[in-house]
Amino acid sequence: MLSYWEKQSLLRYDVIIVGSGITGLSTAISIKEQAPRKRILVLERGLLPTGASTRNAGFACIGSLTEILSDLRHMPETDVAALVQMRRKGLQLLRARIGDDRMQYRENGSYELIGEAELPALDRLEAVNSLLSHILPGPAFSQADDKLPTFGFSRESVRAIVRNNFEGELHTGLMMRTLIDLAMERGIEIKTGCDVTSFEEDGDGVHVLVNNLLRFSAGQLALCTNAFATEFLPEEDIIPGRGQVLITAPVQQLPFKGIFHFDEGYYYFRELNGRVLFGGGRNLDFEGETTPEIALSARIQQDLEEKLRTVILPGREVTIEDRWAGIMAFGRNKQPIIKAVSPRVFLAARMGGMGVAIGSEVGRSLAVLMKD
Structure with a gap:
């Protein structure tokens, strides 16, 4: 049950953006930079961004x-x-x-x-x-x-x-914290725990159903959910790819700093506050890792541990302190998708595992495309 006031003033926006990761927030900030008076709402299904924006290695x-x-x-x-x-x-x-x-x-x-x-x-x-x-x-x-x-x-x-x-x-957590702060400073609203159930478009705008309960409306809708965009647009060439990471306890006299890759970028590691953050191995099981499920695979975690102890720190005993996974998006080619799905609905997705690098530019490009 909603009041007249809520319906009139709290559910209507100029732009709604689905996804509060790097691309979604960058799109919102870019729109505000070109049109400061626009009212923008960012909807996030989780309490924190769900895909890879807060789960990457900070490369x-x-x-x-x-x-x-x-x-x-x-x-x-x-x-x-x-x-x-x-x-x-x-x-x-x-x-x-x-x-x-x-x-x-x-x-x-x-x-x-x-x-x-x-x-x-x-x-x-x-x-x-x-x-x-x-x-x-x-x-x-x-x-x-x-x-x-x-x-x-x-x-x-x-x-x-x-x-x-x-x-x-870079520090992934601080990057996302700052993007959130910048968005809020510019008057962009961010609502978490908002699962977009569906949307429909008519002559008045785009109407977005959230949690099967609230119906928000806007003149434009931007889908910036990367691998999860296929929930709304199943015909798009977007393939989920899980990335798994582990981090060690502090390692005494760690001999390297910086960031490192091997095997065509499928493996990556870095020094982080005296620890080793190590991720990758998706190429060990492409079929199994083509999934939107945020979970850990014992096979890949064992492979990461083995390479950590035999290639990166041979002969050293290390303790694994934490593990996590995130979901990236790939396709038949590595180009991100930036396009108008309809006159009012837009899509930015398929970062190819490079969201930290390209997310800001993809958001800026989408904002330009949406400029009316």
């Missing part, structure tokens, strides 16, 4: 060497370069909007561990640098084999190291 990535080489086997060079450029622009926008200090952004370096089978990738390093030379202010990659003795990785598994000169790391 500010543009892509590792072997990942880019893998992309070049399946995509034209121009498309690969455009993706790297989007990641770079997204990170620049995120840093300008938030400020490095407010999310502990720092560039201690990004490194890729090269195994025996990947050594031929080194022969193409300069070609990739040339491909990206118009995007970055200097060479993207350089060899850093001098770090091998210092970092202490298994010399049987790691034969070379490549440095990415334009990647960084």
Whole structure:
């Protein structure tokens, strides 16, 4: 039972955004920047963002060497370069909007561990640098084999190291906390625990049913739920992909800092307050990890532990302190989806596991598309 006042003043907005992750909040902030008087509502099904925005490893990535080489086997060079450029622009926008200090952004370096089978990738390093030379202010990659003795990785598994000169790391929790604060400072309303059951569009606008109870209305609706967008638009090429992570207790005399990748970016780890945060392994079981279920797989967690103890910290005893999972979104190609579904309904999804890097730019692009 709703009062006249509630129906008149508390359920109507100019824009409703579904999803309070990086893309949803970035879309809302970008709309406010171009139209400060618009009333914007962000709806989040969970008490916290549900997908990957608060569950990632805090990598500010543009892509590792072997990942880019893998992309070049399946995509034209121009498309690969455009993706790297989007990641770079997204990170620049995120840093300008938030400020490095407010999310502990720092560039201690990004490194890729090269195994025996990947050594031929080194022969193409300069070609990739040339491909990206118009995007970055200097060479993207350089060899850093001098770090091998210092970092202490298994010399049987790691034969070379490549440095990415334009990647960084950040504190995911502080990044999201600041995005929430910025949104609220601009008058954007965020309501959590709001499961969007359905929506319908008519001549008056878009009407959004929440928790099978409340019906909000707006002139425009933006779906920014990444992998979960198929609940509303099942025809879209959006495939969920689970990412699993573990973090150790503090490790005495940890020999490395910064962020690291190996195996075409399918594995990633970093130093975090003296701990090792290590995630990935989705390629070990693509079928099983193509799921929207936020859960842990014993097989992948065991694989992460094994690689932690044999490749990253060989011969060291470590204690696992915590584990979690998040849901990413992929498709037949790596381009994000940014489009109008109808005159009033818009979609931004399929971040390809790069939401930290591209989420801000995707949100800005969607806001431009929605500008009326």
